Amino acid sequence: MASSMPGRVTGIGLITGSTGYAITQLPIDYAQLTGWTAMAAGVGMVGGGVVTWHTSRRATTSHINRWSRRSRRNHGVQSLTGHLKTSSSFAMRGRATALRPSLARMSRWQRIRVPVTEYAAMLGKSGGRTLYASHEDVVLRVAGARSGKTTALACRIVDHPGPAVVTSTRVDLLTWTGPMRAKRGPLHVFNPAGIGDVASTLKWSPLAGCKAIETAMRRADDMIPAASSDEREGWNDQARRILAPLLFAAARGGLTMARVLAWVSATGDQATKAGRQVESILDDAPEAAAMRETVRQFFGMSGENERTRSSIVTTLMPALQWLSNPTAAAIGDAEVTGDTLNVGELLDTQGTVYLLGGTNRVTSALTGALVAEIAFRATQRAESMPGGRLDPALLLALDEAALVAPGPLDRWTSDMGGRGIVLDIAVQSLAWLHRVWGETGARIILGNAAAVLLGAGCKDPADIAHWEALSGLRDEVSETRDADGKVTSTSSRKVPVLSRDQIAALPKFHAVVYGLGPISIIRTPNIWRRRDARRAMARAGRQVTATKFAEKLAEEVSK
Ligand SMILES: Nc1ncnc2c1ncn2[C@@H]1O[C@H](COP(=O)(O)OP(=O)(O)O)[C@@H](O)[C@H]1O
Ligand SMILES: [Mg+2]
Known part of the structure; x- marks a missing residue:
């Protein structure tokens, strides 16, 4: 040296x-x-x-030299000191009072005895090390089907000390975590797609609160999330501009979502009549003056403008498609009597809301809007709390987020962490991220995620190249030998820490952790290996099939 x-x-x-x-x-x-x-x-x-x-x-050079030396020493993967500083339980304990302001009232000795899972989530184990992500960190899980995403997420949900919102396309999370979550607080099920015939215990209409114009505008935003291209986003904007006054008018007039759908799909004379009805409701609301013109234009479109109108209607339809499903319409177009879902109570009672959505995305606008509503109310609540954050945190466990909760995750991932609203998002591939949130949105989400867990089942060459580049470089020493096998020279070259074939061959229930310093490979927790969860499931159910069990659970919930 x-x-x-x-x-x-x-x-x-x-x-x-x-x-x-x-x-x-x-x-x-x-x-x-x-x-x-x-x-x-x-x-x-x-x-x-x-x-x-x-x-x-x-100094800068000193930092870079030190990092290079450390990276060489550890072959480009997370070192023990790195782990201790960033993702160990020790590191989490150091931030305990910031993560949960209520712990500041305890003595140091009392605080040591508080389990670390009260303010951090266990991601998995790497050898003897246990990796944690704090309740401030957004976690993104990317892995193919049947690779262990949901089983790992289930462990996080049962350990979470506060209220939770859980999305899924199957009854799996309800079955696996329901019995343990029920001990913490009430369970609510919102199942517009009628998955597994589980009865909904919750009714919520997107018209809830829309008598206030700002809520109507926010709801229109939530029901028509950002598009994947600029051109489509232009149409989305127009669709939102018309949906907002329609939601407002329906709420003011004591009408239903079915009526909103009827207004949107009316043509010819029907459209003129619809326009008149909406305008007459808006006439009584001075705050909607700016919207009246939009409404008049939309319903007055005829002749050459007919094509523009039909484009707007086509863009609007996915947001209202769920109304054609009787199960969804029954719980999503319920009469708006006050607050059907009391978010304040959900937070106070450490409750859990299960939102089940279909894989065909028919109900995604409805479930997405409900997740957004809960997130919004929780954010408002956080503002009045000490430290500006919920304590304990609200967990948004968004399994199959692209299908069930296509909300503005790019925006949420930026600022929810500091408010005690913790996001754990699971998607099947980067392609899904791109499809739902667009290229920019996907990049923002990836950038905001403090820990990105890549699991098994990645087969797309572009995705694999992305993960390879992200894993960093290490030195590989190669030896040149002569005919007798004696080493004549050695040279070193830079190779990716994780090669493409290693990424493609990642085993199930394992994940590469990006974002918490150099990469680590962890074994993710599995709800089936947890005796407490298995016992709770057996006790609650003792039923042969998961469906039957979930039914019983839902029945109990609705009592
Ligand atoms: N009841 C069960 N008992 C044991 N293993 C299970 C059970 N249910 C699912 N598994 C296994 O767990 C694996 C991962 O499932 P899951 O976490 O749902 O995958 P993902 O959410 O990534 O699609 C599946 O391959 C499945 O075989
Ligand atoms: Mg799953």
């Missing part, structure tokens, strides 16, 4: 100082003065050297 300037100065200082000390011991007249002077100079040089060394450690 090259000796640095501060190192040399410190060395010379040590020699000068010790020589000075030796001189003071000599039986000569002037020894005391010379010796003490030399010692003082030595101490000064050592002190200066140490200070300069300490400051230079923080």
Whole structure:
């Protein structure tokens, strides 16, 4: 290792100082003065050297050199010290009072006895290390089907100390986590797609609260999320501009979502009549003056404008498609009597809301809008709490997020963490992220996720190249041998820490963790290996099939 300037100065200082000390011991007249002077100079040089060394450690080149050395030493993967600093239970404990302001009232001794899962979630184990993500960190899980995403997410849900919103396309999460979550607080099921014949215990109409114009505008945004291309986003904007006044008018007039659908799909004379009805409701609301013109234009479109109108209607339809499903219409177009879902109560009682959506995305606008509504109310609530965050945190466990909760995740991932609303998002591939949130949206979500867990089942070459590049580089030493097998020379070259074939061959129930420093490979937890969860399931059910069990659970919930 090259000796640095501060190192040399410190060395010379040590020699000068010790020589000075030796001189003071000599039986000569002037020894005391010379010796003490030399010692003082030595101490000064050592002190200066140490200070300069300490400051230079923080210089850019020093950082980069140190990181390179560390990366070489650890072959590009997370070191023990890195783990201790970023993702260990020790690191989480250091941030406990920021993550849960209520812990600040406890003594240090009391705080040590609070389990770390009260403010952080276990991601998995890597050898003897357990990796955690704090309740501030967005977690994104990307893995193919049947790779262990849901079984890992289930563990997080049962351990979560606060209220939770759980989305899924199957009854799996309800069956696996329901019995344990029921011990923490009430369970609610919102199942517009009628998955597994589980009865809904919750009714909620997108018209709830839409008598206020700002809620109607927000709801229109939630029901028509951002498009994947700029051109389509232009149409989406137009569709939102017309949906908002229609929601507002329906809520004001005490009408239903079915009526909104009828208004949107009316043509010819029917459209003129619909326009008149909406306008007459808006006439009584001065705050909707700006919307009246939009409504008049939309319903007045005829002749050449007919094509524009039909494009807007086509864009609007996916947001209202669920009305054609009788099960969805029964719980999603329920009469709006006050607040059908009391988010404040959900947060206070540590409840769990299960939202089940179909894979065909018919109900995704409805489930997405409900998730967005809960998130919005929780955000408002957080603002009035100490530290500006919910305590305990609200978990949004969005399994199959692309299908069930296509909300504005790009926006949420940016600012929810600091408010005590913790997002754990599971999708099957990067392609799904791109399809639902567009290229920019997907990049924002990936950027905002503090921990990205890549699981098994990645087969797309573009995705694999992305994960390979993200894994970083390491040095690989290659040896050249002569005919006798003797090493004649060695050379080193840079190779990706994780190669493409390794990424493609990741085993089930394992994940590569990106984002918490250099990568780690973890074994993800599995709800089936947890005795507490299995026992709770058996006790609650003792039923042969999952469907039957979920039914019984839902029955119990609705009592
Ligand atoms: N009841 C069960 N007992 C044991 N293993 C199960 C059970 N249910 C699912 N599994 C296994 O867990 C694996 C992962 O399932 P899951 O977490 O649902 O995958 P993903 O959500 O990634 O599609 C599946 O391959 C399945 O075989
Ligand atoms: Mg799953």
